[in-house]
Amino acid sequence: MKNAKRFLLLIICGILIIPMVNSCKVGDEDSDFTFYTRKGRLCQDWSFSYYKHTVQHNDTIISNEYDGSSYITVFGNHSFISSAIMSISFNKKGTYTWNEQISNDTSVYSYKEEGYWYFTGGGETTFKELLALQKTSHTKTFQEGGTTTTDTYSAEGNLQTVVYRLIKLAKDEVKMESKLERQYIQGGNTVLDIETTVINLAMGAE
């Protein structure tokens, strides 16, 4: 009788554990089981281990790629290689800060972006599979030959957000991407614009 009771209790425990295993695997490469919440996993100081941003307008492609130390811009048959540091921090209160510094022998470009982050999703995606970044400010500074040019943006309210699909959200690694294709007709011709951003993050801002 005692054993039967114990067996029944174990079955109840098993049933209660089942949703733990399934409900938190959101991204394709997420682990099946973790004790950390998605917020807990995201909210850290990260350095970019890989970043690629590609903009295609019909046959014209411009790409910027970062491998953790070098930043390569490719436009047509031209390429420019610079050294760079890229990092992003997500705060548990709901803010983020994105920093870039790209430099070569003749110029220094720095970029700082701040804003709010939100988990979202639903419909064809799972809730919290999407990460929306709502930029509230940026400062771009470009220094070359003793001349500094600055571009500033600040905003508040219900601002438009960019959105990334979180492929992997682990305590020590994040993989996310955003891909958008826009097709429209202009002057009787069909125009295709594709913008893709791939981001891999590793622990610790440099």
Next chain:
Amino acid sequence: MKKNISLTVVIIITAILSSTFFSCQKTDTNKLAGDWKIVSLTSSYAYKNQKYETSFDGSTKTVTYTVTDSVITVPNPTPHDSTITYSEWTSYIGEVTTDYHTDGSYVYNETFKNNETGITETKGIDGHWYFTDANHSSEYGLDDLLAMQVDKLTFNTNFGNIYSAIYQGNNTLDIYEISTLKKDKIVLKMEKAETINFILYVTTTEFTLEPR
């Protein structure tokens, strides 16, 4: 007795952990779903000395453009600049409908006939809608914000297609604050102010939806 206590503790801990992970599941998406029509709308977009305003009462829409300038020098009694305000407006008759589906998609349609030219303009959007999670800093809770993502946009007149675009993938999200969400009434608003290189752009929109 000891064993019974330890088993009870195991069950309680398991239940707590389980409930924690249940929270990873999808939020309720049925609150918004339905076929709606816009019964009132006010919106404005202003930058520098220019302002575009739209008002709609469910059948009549008025679009007003206003520019304020101070370029005229008035010679008397002492020379000074004078401020002038120029306005022009266009009136339309029509309707706006929005259907939010439980599968996360939405359809937006508007049809308006220009009272002056007689031209009928139609705008259609297919897209996806999402609720956003809570954010302590922006002070919005779970389901306080509605994010809308355009997948297809068409603009036609009765003289033919003017513009259409198809989006695939992670299009940007337009964010609306949900002021009211009831079975028979939804109020959405969007207020934002952006300063781009020292120029301020202010957008406000508020509209009320009722079931069709």
